[in-house]
Amino acid sequence: MPAFDVAASACDVLEARAAFILKAAIASLAALGGIDTVAGATTYTLSTGSPGHPSPYTVTEGSQIEAVAFSLMSNPATQAPPGSWTLSGTIPPGLVFGAGGSTITGPGIVETANPILAGTPTTAGDYTMVLEAWQESDGMGTSSTTFTYEVIVNAGPTPTPTPTPTPTPAGGMGPPFTTQPLSVTVSGGTVALDAVATGATSYQWTLDGSPVAGATGPTLLISNAASAPGNYTCVATNVSGSSTSNTAVVAISGAADPGHMVNISARSQVGTGADIIFGGFAVGPLGTSGSLPLLIRASGPAIAVAPFNVPGTLPDPQLQVFNSSNVVTDTNEGWAGNTLVVSEATAVGAFTWGDPNSHDAALALTLPIGTFTAQVAGQSGDTGDALMEVYDASSAGMYVSGAPHLVNLSARVFVGSGSNALFAGFVIKGSTAVTVLIRASGPALASFGVSGTLPDPELTLEYQSNGAVIASNNGWGGDAEISATAKSVGAFPWTNPLSHDSALLITLPPGNYTAFVAGADGDTGDAIVEVYEVD
Numbered sequence: 001m002p003a004f005d006v007a008a009s010a011c012d013v014l015e016a017r018a019a020f021i022l023k024a025a026i027a028s029l030a031a032l033g034g035i036d037t038v039a040g041a042t043t044y045t046l047s048t049g050s051p052g053h054p055s056p057y058t059v060t061e062g063s064q065i066e067a068v069a070f071s072l073m074s075n076p077a078t079q080a081p082p083g084s085w086t087l088s089g090t091i092p093p094g095l096v097f098g099a100g101g102s103t104i105t106g107p108g109i110v111e112t113a114n115p116i117l118a119g120t121p122t123t124a125g126d127y128t129m130v131l132e133a134w135q136e137s138d139g140m141g142t143s144s145t146t147f148t149y150e151v152i153v154n155a156g157p158t159p160t161p162t163p164t165p166t167p168t169p170a171g172g173m174g175p176p177f178t179t180q181p182l183s184v185t186v187s188g189g190t191v192a193l194d195a196v197a198t199g200a201t202s203y204q205w206t207l208d209g210s211p212v213a214g215a216t217g218p219t220l221l222i223s224n225a226a227s228a229p230g231n232y233t234c235v236a237t238n239v240s241g242s243s244t245s246n247t248a249v250v251a252i253s254g255a256a257d258p259g260h261m262v263n264i265s266a267r268s269q270v271g272t273g274a275d276i277i278f279g280g281f282a283v284g285p286l287g288t289s290g291s292l293p294l295l296i297r298a299s300g301p302a303i304a305v306a307p308f309n310v311p312g313t314l315p316d317p318q319l320q321v322f323n324s325s326n327v328v329t330d331t332n333e334g335w336a337g338n339t340l341v342v343s344e345a346t347a348v349g350a351f352t353w354g355d356p357n358s359h360d361a362a363l364a365l366t367l368p369i370g371t372f373t374a375q376v377a378g379q380s381g382d383t384g385d386a387l388m389e390v391y392d393a394s395s396a397g398m399y400v401s402g403a404p405h406l407v408n409l410s411a412r413v414f415v416g417s418g419s420n421a422l423f424a425g426f427v428i429k430g431s432t433a434v435t436v437l438i439r440a441s442g443p444a445l446a447s448f449g450v451s452g453t454l455p456d457p458e459l460t461l462e463y464q465s466n467g468a469v470i471a472s473n474n475g476w477g478g479d480a481e482i483s484a485t486a487k488s489v490g491a492f493p494w495t496n497p498l499s500h501d502s503a504l505l506i507t508l509p510p511g512n513y514t515a516f517v518a519g520a521d522g523d524t525g526d527a528i529v530e531v532y533e534v535d
Helices: 339-348 443-448 480-489
Strands: 043-047 057-060 071-075 084-089 095-099 102-104 108-110 116-119 125-134 147-154 177-179 184-186 191-194 202-207 219-222 230-238 241-244 248-252 260-270 277-284 291-299 317-322 328-332 361-368 370-378 384-392 405-415 422-429 434-441 457-463 469-473 502-508 511-519 525-533
Touching (some): 102 108, 125 248, 177 469, 184 502, 219 502, 260 370, 277 291, 291 317, 317 361, 328 361, 339 361, 339 384, 384 405, 405 422, 422 525, 434 443, 434 457, 434 511, 443 525, 469 502, 502 511
Parallel strands (some): 057 147, 184 248
Antiparallel strands (some): 095 102, 125 147, 230 248, 260 384, 260 422, 291 384, 317 370, 434 502, 434 525, 457 511
């Protein structure tokens, strides 16, 4: 089964799990941060009062916190405050979220316009909450952008004396952590925690203060999280001494609407021939039945106008969907104000297309389990900037574990510098976290006959809302967990542990993310970025 099923003239030499995973070519998302594909044209800002407590909010275990009052600001201004808020992630034990008679202590919904976080934290740790405001009650209607709010609970005073620390050799206080592990709430399954310290020569993970056997690398893979919840930290060591990461709390929840990917997007300069946008995605998981309603859009003229004002856009985008046999199943060359496209775009929170006579293209369709490619090109050979989006158009809150959803995306493009780097946007929704494998292949493509590959791809994972870096990698180093996970999801193998191909294996709470690939030293060339959901 071709895993890189771009076109007959492109490189369709990679293989993956039969009839399932597709590594199709998606072009670059240049300057994706300027376009919010989830919230649309309205820009939302989370306010925590004045002076407020911006994220991260550091408090002390056992001490009552100064309450945080959340409100939503929007531009242009909304006519009414939110009717409800949804929260996923983890609320620090001892704290409550909400107002009046509508409060929660874990993932759920509060029926209030201005919820408050208050109480006395009882357990030290680093907790991440993901907030989303809704126009109507019960988490219905139009939603805001998702916001991540972090609370760091420091350990309170203890009556026992603190042991005298062992002096560290001259020249340092242990390797500093550049990637901190994230606290997550999951329903079970696989959890991956990442902690990277500059210059570390060894790592040791602990669970509730006790060493985890065999956990001596920067990534801790917990294959059955339901059997091992608790507080995880990582101790990194080098000749200067040791340092300890933030605490990551792994919590278990049986809440409905488990986490799942709902949106992928790509923005690129569209040329001709093989230099068009190829949007590879898979509907799964394998072995399930059913189908998934999707909205797929190709924006050219729509992003040339306010509020985006992108110069040099593609005048006349043509959108085509190919199945796994490389057969065209659907085509559109001008949306013509289609009412179904309008209603589904509103439901999923896509930005509004104002001109029904524009040559932007869209398809509202239902696809079965399988692999597909959405291709965007100039209808008459025209060129320019275009944005491709794929949305899960199923009803909000109706997802159940094992139901069809988006499980894989990929992007291949010539990686330049600056805004011509490679970006892949993806969105996780639901009440629990999702484990993903993200890979940036450059040197690994050379063995498949791809010339001019990116010699030294650096992979950076960011929050889409503010560009804050979550984790990064520049050289996978033959990591055994990366290899085993790649095999389990059907990704093509990397055979050289010394290559500069990069990868991240990480569990992420619901939110909007961007995987960014660029040459570590300003180098350029062909690269692929892939995002896989890990069972």
